[in-house]
Amino acid sequence: MTLDGFVKYMSFPLSNYLQYGVLRLFSKGIETSYISDGITIWFPWNVKIGKRSSLNQGVIIDGYGHVSIGEGVRVASYVNINPADHQYDDPEKMIVDKGFVVEEVIIGDDVAVGCGTIINKGVRMGKGSVIGSGAVLTKDIPGYSIAAGVPCRMIKKELNGSGEKDHTAC
Amino acid sequence: MTLDGFVKYMSFPLSNYLQYGVLRLFSKGIETSYISDGITIWFPWNVKIGKRSSLNQGVIIDGYGHVSIGEGVRVASYVNINPADHQYDDPEKMIVDKGFVVEEVIIGDDVAVGCGTIINKGVRMGKGSVIGSGAVLTKDIPGYSIAAGVPCRMIKKELNGSGEKDHTAC
Amino acid sequence: MTLDGFVKYMSFPLSNYLQYGVLRLFSKGIETSYISDGITIWFPWNVKIGKRSSLNQGVIIDGYGHVSIGEGVRVASYVNINPADHQYDDPEKMIVDKGFVVEEVIIGDDVAVGCGTIINKGVRMGKGSVIGSGAVLTKDIPGYSIAAGVPCRMIKKELNGSGEKDHTAC
Numbered sequence: 221m222t223l224d225g226f227v228k229y230m231s232f233p234l235s236n237y238l239q240y241g242v243l244r245l246f247s248k249g250i251e252t253s254y255i256s257d258g259i260t261i262w263f264p265w266n267v268k269i270g271k272r273s274s275l276n277q278g279v280i281i282d283g284y285g286h287v288s289i290g291e292g293v294r295v296a297s298y299v300n301i302n303p304a305d306h307q308y309d310d311p312e313k314m315i316v317d318k319g320f321v322v323e324e325v326i327i328g329d330d331v332a333v334g335c336g337t338i339i340n341k342g343v344r345m346g347k348g349s350v351i352g353s354g355a356v357l358t359k360d361i362p363g364y365s366i367a368a369g370v371p372c373r374m375i376k377k378e379l380n381g382s383g384e385k386d387h388t389a390c
Numbered sequence: 391m392t393l394d395g396f397v398k399y400m401s402f403p404l405s406n407y408l409q410y411g412v413l414r415l416f417s418k419g420i421e422t423s424y425i426s427d428g429i430t431i432w433f434p435w436n437v438k439i440g441k442r443s444s445l446n447q448g449v450i451i452d453g454y455g456h457v458s459i460g461e462g463v464r465v466a467s468y469v470n471i472n473p474a475d476h477q478y479d480d481p482e483k484m485i486v487d488k489g490f491v492v493e494e495v496i497i498g499d500d501v502a503v504g505c506g507t508i509i510n511k512g513v514r515m516g517k518g519s520v521i522g523s524g525a526v527l528t529k530d531i532p533g534y535s536i537a538a539g540v541p542c543r544m545i546k547k548e549l550n551g552s553g554e555k556d557h558t559a560c
Numbered sequence: 561m562t563l564d565g566f567v568k569y570m571s572f573p574l575s576n577y578l579q580y581g582v583l584r585l586f587s588k589g590i591e592t593s594y595i596s597d598g599i600t601i602w603f604p605w606n607v608k609i610g611k612r613s614s615l616n617q618g619v620i621i622d623g624y625g626h627v628s629i630g631e632g633v634r635v636a637s638y639v640n641i642n643p644a645d646h647q648y649d650d651p652e653k654m655i656v657d658k659g660f661v662v663e664e665v666i667i668g669d670d671v672a673v674g675c676g677t678i679i680n681k682g683v684r685m686g687k688g689s690v691i692g693s694g695a696v697l698t699k700d701i702p703g704y705s706i707a708a709g710v711p712c713r714m715i716k717k718e719l720n721g722s723g724e725k726d727h728t729a730c
Contacts, residue, residue, distance in 0.1 A: 228399075228401045228427075229399045229401065229427075229428075229568075229569045231568045231569065231600075257568075257569075258428065258448075258569075258598065260401075260447055260467075272654075272656050274656075277600055277620060278447075278448065278468075278598075278618065280447060280467050280505070292654045292655060292656040292657075294646070294655060294656065296640075297600075297620050297640060298468060298506070298618075298638060298640070300466075300467060300468070300505045300506060300523065302505065302523070306464070306502055306520075308520065314442075314462045314499075314500045315462060315464060315500055315501075315502050315518075315520075316442055316444075316462040316464065316500075317462075329654075330654045330655055330656075331655075332646055332655050334678075335620070335640045335642065335678055336506065336524075336638070336640060336676065336678055338504075338505055338506055338523040338524045340523065348655075350646075350648065350655075352696070353640065353642070353678040353680065353696055354524070354676075354678045354694070354695075354696040354710050355524075355710075356522070356523055356524040356538075368696075368710075368711075369710055369711075370524050370525075370538075370539055370540045370710045371538075371539075398569075398571045398597075399569045399571065399597075399598075428598065428618075430571075430617055430637075448617075448618065448638075450617060450637050450675070468638060468676070470636075470637060470638070470675045470676060470693065472675065472693070476634070476672055476690075478690065484612075484632045484669075484670045485632060485634060485670055485671075485672050485688075485690075486612055486614075486632040486634065486670075487632075506676065506694075508674075508675055508676055508693040508694045510693065524694070525694075526692070526693055526694040526708075540694050540695075540708075540709055540710045541708075541709075
């Protein structure tokens with residue numbers, strides 16, 4: 221089930237509330253109404269999005285393998301969150317006939333994800349982390365760090381000058 | 391000519407059949423109905439897509455330089471297939487006035503292309519190859535291999551443990 | 561204010577003129593009608609686009625920090641132009657409560673930007689430069705050069721065989 225039908229590509233002022241309304245029919249875990257147009261959320265009942273988080277144009281979240289997004293998270297345009305991957309272990313079958321490998325994606329509070337970034341299965345992003353645009357994440361990102369690139373690597377630790385750390389998040 | 395008009399951004403259940411129906415009016419070479427919304431296929435009469443293949447949200451295929459996609463191929467969201475590039479050899483003209491260089495893109499059977507991947511002119515992808523998300527392909531990919539990155543490089547050969555090889559495909 | 565409402569996702573032949581018409585209501589600086597569908601231009605009154613330039617499907621331009629695009633510029637599908645970034649200097653506040661850092665993006669005449677490319681704040685691209693698909697720009701690109709990658713780096717200088725140079729542009 222996806223955010224489908226009439227509301228997906230509506231881009232009027234306030235149409236984000238319609239998109240939110242449709243999503244809420246399927247998932248009580250989606251607590252933000254900053255939902256832009258052109259967004260797909262597969263299996264929304266497996267997706268949690270905290271308060272004050274935002275999804276920009278064209279974001280795709282596949283809830284098949286569960287996705288948890290904290291509060292105040294900025295998800296920029298065309299970000300893909302994919303907690304499911306094809307299973308490649310049976311060489312006798314075609315890919316379309318193989319199963320999936322899933323692992324939950326967990327994004328902490330106060331995270332900023334740059335546009336066009338792709339977040340693959342099992343990735344956990346710590347509180348306060350910042351991801352550059354166009355990154356491809358295959359591994360965890362510690363809290364309060366900056367990361368970027370393909371594949372995504374940490375380029376600055378301890379973003380938070382206050383000395384607060386949250387590396388426990390991943 | 392593109393997959394235009396009323397059906398392009400329809401995202402109701404079963405609207406993929408409408409999108410398929412419109413495409414079939416222009417191209418007998420498109421044999422799959424797994425056609426998501428937001429998809430553009432330029433010059434569809436130059437595009438072949440085999441049975442059981444799927445195109446996800448926002449895929450753009452430019453048929454100007456011909457594109458051939460095999461059977462059971464998974465094309466993830468926001469993949470761009472560009473068999474045409476601008477010609478840069480006449481320094482006296484602006485780019486908009488220059489011609490194009492085209493070379494067919496050929497994707498074998500049973501290939502998986504990750505989301506956001508860009509496939510440039512002349513690239514051939516062998517049967518059973520798997521391309522990571524966010525890759526930019528400028529060279530051929532052998533069959534039954536895994537490749538990823540910008541630019542895309544092979545990261546694992548002989549995906550198929552059965553010993554079957556299909557390097558002849560490219 | 562964005563290119564919103566009924567016209568954004570129209571994809572009929574000639575609907576680009578409707579999109580152009582709506583944009584012109586908000587900005588006299590947009591002088592081209594090659595405006596594809598699925599495009600967002602935030603703060604269009606801060607955006608200039610010269611004659612004969614084109615925006616393909618799904619392009620997003622954030623005019624908050626001002627964007628200037630010259631004449632005859634090809635902006636391919638899913639390009640993001642972001643002259644604004646979050647401010648990260650106050651560790652006591654959440655990102656959603658922090659301000660923005662902005663710096664104008666300037667794209668010279670006769671530039672080609674490949675699909676899926678992301679152009680970040682303050683980047684200036686010289687006349688005649690060519691950017692490969694899937695690039696992430698964080699620094700200036702000299703005129704008549706070819707650049708690509710994540711992050712984007714120059715891979716060929718002096719594209720223009722005529723000896724003409726325009727490095728002054730950046």
